[in-house]
Amino acid sequence: MTDINRIPLYRTIWRWHFYAGLLVIPFILMLSATGAAYLFKPELDRWQEREWRGLPTAERVDADAQVKAALAVFPGATFHYYRVPQAPGDAAIVHVGLPAGGMRDVAVSPRGQVIGSANPNDRISAWLAKIHGSLLIGRAGGLLVELAASWAIVMILTGLYLWWPCGRGLAGVAWPRVGQGGRTMLRDLHAVTGFWVSGLALVLLLTALPWTDVWAQGFRAVRAEMGWVRGAQDWKSGAADHHAAHDHKAMATTMQAPVVIGDAPRVKLDRIVLRARNENLPRPVIIQPPGAPTLFGPPNGDVWTLTTQTQNRPQVRKVSYDVVTGIEVSRSGFADKHVIDRIVGIGIAWHEGALFGIVSQLIGVLTALMLIILAVSGFLMWRRRKPGDALGAPPLPRDPAKLKGVAAIILLLAALLPLLAASLILLWLVDRLIIASLPRAARWLGAARA
Secondary structure: OOOHHHOHHHHHHHHHHHHHHHHHHHHHHHHHHHHHHHOOHHHHHHHHOHHHOOOOOOOOOOHHHHHHHHHHHOOOOEEEEEEOOOOOOOOEEEEEEOOOOOEEEEEEOOOOOEEEEEOHHHOHHHHHHHHHHHOOOOHHHHHHHHHHHHHHHHHHHHHHHHHOOOOOOOEOOOEOOHHHOHHHHHHHHHHHHHHHHHHHHHHHHHHHHHHOOHHHHHHHHHHHHOOOOOOOOOOOOOOOOOOOOOOHHHHHHOOOOOOOOOOOOOOOHHHHHHHHHHHOOOOOEEEEOOOOOOOOOOOOOOEEEEEEOOOOHHHOEEEEEEOOOOOEEEEEEHHHOOHHHHHHHHHHHHHOOOOOOHHHHHHHHHHHHHHHHHHHHHHHHHHHHOOOOOOOOOOEOOOHHHOHHHHHHHHHHHHHOHHHHHHHHHHHHHHHHOHHHOHHHHHHHOOOEO
16 A cells, blocks of 8 residues: 655645644634634624613703714814614714824713713724734734735645545544544544634635735735726725724824814704614614715715614615705615625625624634634644654655646645745745755754655
8 A cells, every 4th residue: 555645745735734834823823712702893892882871861862962962072073973872772972083193982871971982992892803913013913914824725725635535434534533542533633623614714714815915905906907896995904903893093094174063054963863763774873974084985075974884794885865955865785886895795794703693603603613623733733743853844755846736736826825925935045045054954844855
């Protein structure tokens, strides 16, 4: 029987899988933990606002009075949007921009009293988003996350090749052989978990790409060149604040002039709130005043704009009302977007666990747990087989000439993932210029020919 470990292709892919796994294990653990928690962003945000619910509703004031109360507490602040209370006893949230920079969510009771305020960037969900997207170190962290995601794709694809049954039975392929214990059970746990999670993990990684920096810039350029643009791009890319529902810095910089409530002639905000209740938009529902900043594109025009902050993008729609008469002047929804934007929107909704509600959240948690098992079992397998005087990488194949297929696959992946390509070039240069001249280091890294 042929020893599969001696086949050059198998050994090469095993080697790629080893190095990819070693690189991404810390990122998998971090991204899985923060991603699983972020799936419950609506619940986390609502929990943090628990003291702003169940308030007395007697002597209720209108929405315009609530906005005025919020602006009175923060002199010089500008009104960005009004979040419609979900229940009669809930406080309205008035989102304002501070004159010195920064944002505040101001909670105003049904009676018109300011009962609290919060910096949106200090929410638990906002911190989870920053850790998940940029490791709290800005663009450099975002690039590291994008690089790790690129290598994670390599890890999953090479892992599937190594898992391929090759005529074996289902034991150790579809389920682990727990009765055998020890090294066999650990290997089976790693391989079987990797098989079952591979599809879900690839979907998560691919749907995260529009949020990245380098890949997203290239995608935007291709999108514009191919004419795949219909309206403003409504997903955020770049490493500054992945997953965040609002880029508050961007909103502040797009603000052109303060919005003053009560300028005549102007239809009152309260009338738009009544319109909002009849639209049955998914929560949270917000109303943007004329001239208010928006996350994507130019500031809001001379209209009141009703929209939703739901993470389930296919359910997002916008309705604009004339500032003087309150008559509806435009309406747009998910179906009006280009098919590319719709695909991206569905992917983002799935990634954030919003597409199918609690079902998506539970699938996301299961995916995260399986990825953690995959990472931990892979680390333990490495520690068990690692010799004391070497890294423990699989040895290089003796005949690299037989590996043209592997080279073609790597070039294809590199073309689709720019940071992967850059890292491959860097690794090649290090191998040729540095490792080749250091025999001891080459032996420790497993770079010497076996």
